[in-house]
Each structure stands twice: as C-alpha cells, then as structure tokens.
C-alpha cells in the first residue's frame with residue numbers, strides 16, 4: 001500500500017504532496033536549490049531547453065538549461081524564454097572548455113541565474129570566482145574523492161557525483177562505488193547530489209539514506225511529454241533495454257576516445273570502422289597524428305543534434321543511460337516526479353517500519 005498520497009498532478013500544476021520522509025532527507029538540497037524537491041534534471045544538450053527545464057521546475061524539481069555549444073546570444077535567448085515559462089528557480093549548465101565560457105558566465109549573471117553547473121572537466125582559473133561574483137551558486141562534478149575535496153576548497157557550493165551508468169559523457173567508476181567512497185567522507189559537511197543510473201525512487205531513497213542531499217537524473221526525464229526530442233528518439237528509448245546503452249569503445253591507444261554512453265546503432269559500428277581505418281592510415285604514414293586524432297574527434301560532431309532534433313537514431317548519437325530499460329512510455333514531467341517521490345517515500349517508510 002503506498003504510503004505517499006498525491007492530490008493533484010498535471011503539467012504546470014506542481015504536486016501537492018505528503019512525502020514527509022523524503023522531504024526531511026532532502027531538506028538541505030531543497031534549501032540550497034530553492035525547489036520543492038532536490039531532484040535535478042541533469043542538463044542534456046538539445047533536450048534540456050525551455051520546455052523541459054520549465055516543466056521540471058514547475059513540477060517542483062530543478063531544471064537545468066544545457067548551454068552545450070550555444071553562443072552567448074543563444075544562451076541569453078534561452079534563459080529569457082525559460083524564465084517566461086516558469087517563476088521557479090532553474091540552473092544553467094556550462095561546459096568548461098567552451099571558448100566563450102566567461103561571456104556565458106556574464107550572460108547568467110545578467111539574468112540573475114541562481115545556480116551554474118560547471119561540467120566537462122576541472123573549472124578553469126577564475127571561473128568559479130566569476131560565477132560567484134555574478135551572484136550564482138556553483139555546482140561542480142567530482143570524479144574522485146580527492147578532486148571533490150579540492151573543488152570544495154576552491155569554492156564549489158555543491159558537488160554532483162556521477163557514475164558510469166549515466167547517459168552522455170561518463171567517467172570509469174560506477175555510481176554505487178562513487179557513492180560509497182565519497183558520501184561517508186563528505187556528505188555531512190558538503191552538499192552532494194548523486195547521479196547515474198537512477199530510474200526509480202527506491203534508488204533515490206538509498207542515496208538519501210547514505211547522506212546525499214539530492215539526486216540528478218537525465219535519462220528518466222529525456223522522453224517526458226514536454227521534451228522536444230523527436231518522436232523517433234523517444235521510440236528508441238522505449239524499445240531499449242539497459243544493455244543497449246553502451247559506451248563508445250577506443251580501438252587504438254594513439255587515438256583517444258572520450259567515453260560516451262549511448263544506444264548502440266549503425267553510427268556506433270561505423271565509429272569502430274572509422275577508428276580501424278584511421279589507425280591503418282597512421283601505420284602506413286598516410287596521415288599525421290594530429291590529423292588522425294582530429295578525424296576521430298570530429299566523427300560525432302553534430303551527432304546528438306541529429307538524433308534528438310532530426311530523429312536520425314541510426315546515424316546520430318542517442319545518448320542514454322542504463323536506466324533506459326525502465327522507461328517504456330511518454331509521461332508528463334509532473335507524473336514522473338510523482339512516481340519517483342511515491343517510490344522513494346514508500347521505500348523509506350517500509351525500512352523505518354521494519
């Protein structure tokens with residue numbers, strides 16, 4: 001029998017809830033984010049734009065605009081458009097190696113964005129300070145305990161630890177191991193959000209009990225009704241099982257490949273063939289190393305857009321985490337949030353009753 005009760009669900013209506021155990025364990029995360037629930041929808045390039053982001057925040061979660069490769073002008077427009085669709089707080093995700101990072105930080109400051117998430121590597125010198133000067137809180141990704149400590153010392157206000165079950169660019173360690181390494185060491189004095197492979201509320205309950213102040217999900221929200229992802233992208237998600245969400249494989253040590261988790265398709269096979277071909281050209285001296293590495297790096301350029309926007313799920317990059325197997329149908333964000341909260345609350349209640 002579900003312990004939690006839900007009274008009103010509907011896009012834009014938010015959720016009237018009685019999830020008191022979840023609320024208590026998320027209290028620090030809720031206060032930090034200014035949202036009802038410390039459930040971030042991790043930024044997903046092309047997917048996390050005004051519609052999905054505002055829907056997440058309106059449903060009581062915390063939406064994050066994916067800046068990706070946007071210009072400062074485009075980001076300016078997107079933040080304004082998102083703000084027009086929600087009066088709730090939302091964040092902006094900036095990629096650390098973006099050539100205009102500091103201009104993007106300025107755009108966020110001009111719009112008084114409350115939280116900036118820095119993704120894609122160690123924040124460059126001065127970036128954390130610049131974000132804070134602009135009045136926003138800074139959230140960073142911590143790939144190891146040592147780096148997590150360093151990021152907190154450098155001014156990060158909160159950390160996300162993300163395991164390799166996640167969709168998109170990933171590190172080598174699983175969520176369960178990162179959580180065991182990092183939460184007992186840092187979660188008491190710092191705000192830690194756990195990400196990667198979370199598909200149900202029972203998993204949220206576990207990480208909260210281990211000390212996390214909240215969680216971040218991407219795959220679970222990517223195909224919500226409010227997501228603008230192409231219907232074929234969504235269908236590919238509904239058909240897939242966990243084992244279809246594979247990581248890109250590096251064939252040759254001379255040709256580095258940044259691991260990305262996405263659904264296996266023709267594009268992934270062609271990427272393997274491309275690496276073999278370029279390695280052969282290198283062996284034959286037909287291409288220089290720099291040119292060879294560039295060819296590999298550029299293979300996936302524009303591939304996520306092809307999948308998400310054009311619906312080319314055969315040749316594009318259908319980034320998805322291993323939790324994809326739990327997603328079978330399109331649902332409004334408010335419904336997904338309500339389900340996650342019900343599952344979390346029920347799990348917490350069952351354990352306390354035992």
Ligand SMILES: Cc1cc2nc3c(=O)[nH]c(=O)nc-3n(C[C@H](O)[C@H](O)[C@H](O)COP(=O)(O)O)c2cc1C
Pocket residue numbers: 041042043044045047066068093119120162165166167168169195196197198216217218219220222318319320321322323
């Ligand atoms: C389609 C897709 C695109 C993503 N793009 C980004 C991105 O642009 N920046 C980023 O920091 N993370 C990106 N991510 C990672 C998510 O923000 C989130 O951390 C991740 O999806 C959480 O793990 P899960 O997929 O297992 O829920 C992406 C994930 C997906 C599925």
